[in-house]
Amino acid sequence: MSEITTLSIPAPDDFHVHLRQGALMRAVTPLIRDSGIATAYVMPNLKPPVTTTEQALAYKKQLEELAPGVNFLMTLYLSPELTPEEIKKAAKAGIAGVKSYPRGVTTNSDSGIESYETYYPVFRAMEESDMVLNLHGEVPSDPSSDICIMNAEEKFLTHLRTLHAAFPKLRIVLEHATTQAAVETVKSLGDTVACTITVHHLTLTVDDWAGQAHHFCKPVAKFPHDRAALRGVIREAHPRFFLGTDSAPHPRKNKEAAGTAVAGVFTGTPLLLPYLASVLEEFGALERLEGFVSGFGRRFYKLEERHPAPVATRAVIRLKRSEVVVPQEYGFVDDEGEKSSVVPFLAGKTLRWSLA
Numbered sequence: 027m028s029e030i031t032t033l034s035i036p037a038p039d040d041f042h043v044h045l046r047q048g049a050l051m052r053a054v055t056p057l058i059r060d061s062g063i064a065t066a067y068v069m070p071n072l073k074p075p076v077t078t079t080e081q082a083l084a085y086k087k088q089l090e091e092l093a094p095g096v097n098f099l100m101t102l103y104l105s106p107e108l109t110p111e112e113i114k115k116a117a118k119a120g121i122a123g124v125k126s127y128p129r130g131v132t133t134n135s136d137s138g139i140e141s142y143e144t145y146y147p148v149f150r151a152m153e154e155s156d157m158v159l160n161l162h163g164e165v166p167s168d169p170s171s172d173i174c175i176m177n178a179e180e181k182f183l184t185h186l187r188t189l190h191a192a193f194p195k196l197r198i199v200l201e202h203a204t205t206q207a208a209v210e211t212v213k214s215l216g217d218t219v220a221c222t223i224t225v226h227h228l229t230l231t232v233d234d235w236a237g238q239a240h241h242f243c244k245p246v247a248k249f250p251h252d253r254a255a256l257r258g259v260i261r262e263a264h265p266r267f268f269l270g271t272d273s274a275p276h277p278r279k280n281k282e283a284a285g286t287a288v289a290g291v292f293t294g295t296p297l298l299l300p301y302l303a304s305v306l307e308e309f310g311a312l313e314r315l316e317g318f319v320s321g322f323g324r325r326f327y328k329l330e331e332r333h334p335a336p337v338a339t340r341a342v343i344r345l346k347r348s349e350v351v352v353p354q355e356y357g358f359v360d361d362e363g364e365k366s367s368v369v370p371f372l373a374g375k376t377l378r379w380s381l382a
C-alpha cells in the first residue's frame with residue numbers, strides 16, 4: 027500500500043478555544059484564522075467573565091474584526107447573575123452555549139459555580155431554547171476526601187450523570203476529557219451528551235507535564251491507559267467525540283514564573299491541523315481526522331440549522347506530508363507596552379504534516 031502524501035478536508039471546527047482579551051486577543055485571534063478553522067467556539071472566562079448577551083455580542087464583534095470569515099460561536103459564563111430570562115434573550119441572539127466552571131479549579135474560575143441544583147431553572151430554560159451546556163468536568167481538590175487533580179475528573183462524572191438524568195433533552199458537552207472513565211461515561215449516556223478532546227491530551231501523559239510548565243493545563247493529562255482511551259474513541263469514529271482544542275494561551279512570563287505556572291496549552295496556531303494529522307497518524311487514525319475535526323462536532327452543534335456560517339468559510343484545507351518545525355514563540359506587545367510572547371505547543375519540535 028502506498029503512503030498517503032496529501033490530505034484534503036473541509037475547514038475544521040474548534041469547539042473550545044480561549045481567545046482572551048486586549049493585546050493577547052489581538053495577537054492570537056488572527057492565528058486561528060490562519061489555522062484554517064471555519065468555526066471557533068469561544069470560552070467566556072475573561073476578566074470580568076462574559077455573563078450577558080450584550081457582552082458576548084460585543085466580544086464577538088471584536089473577534090470578527092480580527093479574523094474575518096471565522097464563524098465565532100459565543101458562550102456565557104454560568105454564574106448567579108445568569109437568569110432564565112437572560113438565557114432566552116441569549117438564545118434569540120444566537121449565543122450557542124453556557125460554560126460552567128467549578129469554582130477555583132482553573133484559570134479565571136473564581137466566579138465559578140459551587141452547586142448545580144441552584145442552576146436548574148437556568149438549565150431548564152437552556153433545554154427549552156436548545157442551548158448547549160459546556161462543562162469543565164473537574165471537582166475542586168479536597169485532601170480530606172482524597173480528591174486531587176489526578177482524580178478530579180473521574181469524581182466529577184457523577185454530576186454529569188445527574189444532570190443528564192434531570193435534563194435528558196439538554197445538550198451537554200463534557201469538555202476536554204482526559205480519562206478512560208470519562209470516555210466510558212459519555213459513551214454510556216444518551217445522544218444529547220458529547221465530549222471534546224484536545225490535541226495535547228492525545229499527545230501527553232502525566233510524565234510529560236510534571237516539571238514542564240508549557241504542558242501544564244487543567245485538567246492535567248493522566249495515565250497512559252487514559253490517553254489510550256481518548257485515542258481509541260477517535261479510532262472508532264464515535265460521533266459524539268470531537269475536537270475542542272482548549273487552546274489557552276498565556277504570556278510566557280506567566281507560564282514560566284517561578285513556582286506558579288498558570289494552566290493552559292497553546293495549540294490555536296496555523297499548526298493546529300499539522301499537530302492533529304501528525305498525532306492521529308501516530309496512533310493509526312489518520313483516516314478519522316475529517317470526522318473528528320469537521321463532521322461530528324458540527325452535527326452535534328446543529329451548525330447548519332442553528333448557526334449557519336457564510337459559505338466562504340467552509341473552504342477545503344489541504345495538508346501535505348512534509349516536515350515543519352514548530353516556532354519557539356509568537357511575539358506580541360502586551361497591554362503595558364512591554365515585549366511579550368506566547369509559546370506554542372511542542373515549540374521547536376518537528377511535525378510530520380504541514381499545511382499545503
Ligand code: NCD
Binds near residue numbers: 243289291
Ligand atoms: C484555561 C485558561 O487558561 O483559560 N486553562 C486550561 O488549563 N485549560 C481554562 C480552562 O479551560 O480550564
Ligand code: ZN
Binds near residue numbers: 042
Ligand atoms: Zn478551556
